Amino acid sequence: MFYKIRDCVDVYTLKDNILMFYFINTRKTYEYKVNEGSIKLISLINGERSVDDLVNVYNITYKRNVSKKSLMQILAFLMSINVVVEIDPNYKTNIDSRYERQINYLSELSLGEFSGIENHKKLVNTKFLILGVGGVGGDIALLLAMAGVKEITVLDHDNVTDSDIARHMYFRKKYIGCKKVDAIKEELSRINPDIIVNCLCLAYRPDTNIDEWIDKSDFVINSADEPYIGYTSIKLSRKCYEKNKPHYIAGGFDIHVMSTGELIIPGVTPCVNCYMRYFKKKLSNWTPENKKVYDTMNEYGGFASQSLFSASYATTQIIKYICGSEFESERLTRGEVDFEKYNIQYLDVKKDPECPVCGGGVKNESKDS
Numbered sequence: 001m002f003y004k005i006r007d008c009v010d011v012y013t014l015k016d017n018i019l020m021f022y023f024i025n026t027r028k029t030y031e032y033k034v035n036e037g038s039i040k041l042i043s044l045i046n047g048e049r050s051v052d053d054l055v056n057v058y059n060i061t062y063k064r065n066v067s068k069k070s071l072m073q074i075l076a077f078l079m080s081i082n083v084v085v086e087i088d089p090n091y092k093t094n095i096d097s098r099y100e101r102q103i104n105y106l107s108e109l110s111l112g113e114f115s116g117i118e119n120h121k122k123l124v125n126t127k128f129l130i131l132g133v134g135g136v137g138g139d140i141a142l143l144l145a146m147a148g149v150k151e152i153t154v155l156d157h158d159n160v161t162d163s164d165i166a167r168h169m170y171f172r173k174k175y176i177g178c179k180k181v182d183a184i185k186e187e188l189s190r191i192n193p194d195i196i197v198n199c200l201c202l203a204y205r206p207d208t209n210i211d212e213w214i215d216k217s218d219f220v221i222n223s224a225d226e227p228y229i230g231y232t233s234i235k236l237s238r239k240c241y242e243k244n245k246p247h248y249i250a251g252g253f254d255i256h257v258m259s260t261g262e263l264i265i266p267g268v269t270p271c272v273n274c275y276m277r278y279f280k281k282k283l284s285n286w287t288p289e290n291k292k293v294y295d296t297m298n299e300y301g302g303f304a305s306q307s308l309f310s311a312s313y314a315t316t317q318i319i320k321y322i323c324g325s326e327f328e329s330e331r332l333t334r335g336e337v338d339f340e341k342y343n344i345q346y347l348d349v350k351k352d353p354e355c356p357v358c359g360g361g362v363k364n365e366s367k368d369s
Contacts, residue, residue, distance in 0.1 A: 001086045003054070003075060004047030008104050009083050013039055021083045025105045030081055037064065041074065047087060051075070082108065085115075099148055109325045119323035124148040126322055129217035131155045131204055131236065133184045135167050135304065136250045136261075137223025139311030140318075142170055145188045147319065151196040152188065153213055155224070156180045157203040167304050204232050214243055219318065223250040230276075237264060237272035241357055248318055251310040251334070258306055260313045260335035260344070263321060266358070270333065270349045273357040278349045306339065 005011060010022040014031070019039060021030045040062055044054055055068050078084035099120060106123075107116030128144060130137050133156045141152055160175040160183055175183040181199040188197050202208065204224045214220060220240050224232040233249045240247045244266050251259030264271055270278075313335075335344040353359045 001088060002047055002050055003045050003084055004087055005042070005045055006083060006085055006107065008108055011042060011083075021081070023082075023108055025108050028108075030083070037062070037066070038074065041066075041071070042078075045075075045084060096148070102147060106319075106323055109320065109323045120148065122324075123319055123322050124150050126218045127151045127153070127216060128219050128221065129153045129155070129210075129213055130221045130223065131232065132222065132224035132226075132250075133180050134158075134164075134223065134225065135169075135307030136311045136314070137221065138171075138180070138184055139169050139308050140221055140223065140250065140315050141184055141188060142191065143311060143315040144318075145191045145195055147315075148192070150194070151198070153198040153200065153217060154181050154184055155200040155202065155204065155210065155213075157201060158226075167307065169304060169308055204236070206235070211239070211243075214239060214245060217245065219322065220245050220247040221250055221314070221318070222247065233272050234276065238357055240264070241266050241271055246321065248314055249334075250314050258310050258337040258339065260310065260317075260337065262334040262349075263317050265321070270351045271355065271358040274352040274355050274359075275334070275347075275349055277352050277355060278347070309337070 008024045010024060012020045012022065014020055017034055017036065017039065019032050019034045019042070023029070041054070041058055044057055044061075049057065051068060051072060055066060055071055058064060058066055058071070075084055079086070103116035103120050105116075106119035109115065109119055124147070126149065128141075128149060128151070130141050130152060133141055133154050137154075137156075141154060144152060156179075158180050160171050160178050160180055162173075162176055164171045164180075165173060165176070170184055170187040172183075175186075179199075179201050181201050185197040185199055188195050198213075200210070200213065203226065204210070205227075220236065222229075222233050222236045224236075226232075229249075237247060237249065241264075246263070246265050249262050249264065249272060251261035262275065263269060333347050333349045335346045337344050351358060
């Protein structure tokens with residue numbers, strides 16, 4: 001085995017023999033006070049030397065007598081903080097070169113020289129089910145296809161209209177009147193000719209049974225907003241929870257606020273029912289005033305860029321989860337993005353011990369409560 005500094009790590013020497021490791025992709029840094037010998041040793045770790053090579057070159061070049069055991073202790077520490085990795089020069093990756101930068105980023109999510117490649121394989125072999133391929137759901141599908149995902153199932157009953165072209169990243173004029181699932185299948189296949197796209201041209205209603213497709217999927221994403229995103233999320237999330245399927249409730253936008261959506265991991269994060277109970281408590285003392293002054297269009301405004309922002313956030317969270325990234329606890333809950341102030345405020349939602357779905361609450365709570 002040879003040893004090398006990760007491609008995504010820069011190494012700097014600061015004053016007083018402070019050595020700084022800077023992770024380019026995540027901007028994470030480690031700083032250590034070391035001796036001059038350690039700095040010289042690190043300069044020799046170039047991916048072309050084994051432990052024995054490093055010992056010999058170091059001792060000859062700098063006229064030292066460092067033991068193999070001591071050097072292995074240093075290498076073990078550097079590997080534990082993901083700075084140095086072992087590499088096998090005979091390992092064949094057979095990975096398309098267009099994913100090199102993606103793999104570079106994914107390599108920071110776990111240890112080992114081939115962690116980026118292995119994480120990439122996890123991602124592309126994950127089977128996704130996406131409900132609703134409008135602005136947010138459609139963009140998520142596109143981003144996953146661009147990341148190399150091999151199989152995506154899309155569900156939507158709607159047709160493409162002329163207004164969709166201005167709000168969706170993948171719709172073109174030629175698709176007007178076509179089923180959205182057919183339009184996005186063509187676009188996903190254009191990105192990756194080898195992708196498998198299963199099209200379910202149906203609405204997600206109270207009597208809709210898609211258990212078969214949930215079972216076939218590894219990860220489920222809900223962006224179905226008819227009749228209402230809250231209802232479809234409750235129905236789908238409870239089914240996913242029963243089947244122990246991780247899922248993401250995609251966000252959306254209205255006026256100047258965008259929702260990041262929420263990642264739901266059965267047994268780990270709050271479920272959709274917990275969110276429902278959270279909002280119910282928050283709004284318990286709120287009463288709307290029925291004083292409508294004039295009629296409006298009853299539609300929220302927004303840009304395609306806003307839905308793409310929401311989709312990009314969701315896709316990044318999903319990819320990081322699949323590849324084993326550790327999350328800050330607050331990043332697992334829904335965030336509200338204010339486009340006027342350009343900040344994100346995360347909701348303080350916890351697993352509810354009385355939740356009838358993921359806690360110890362009574363199971364006969366009304367499905368629509």
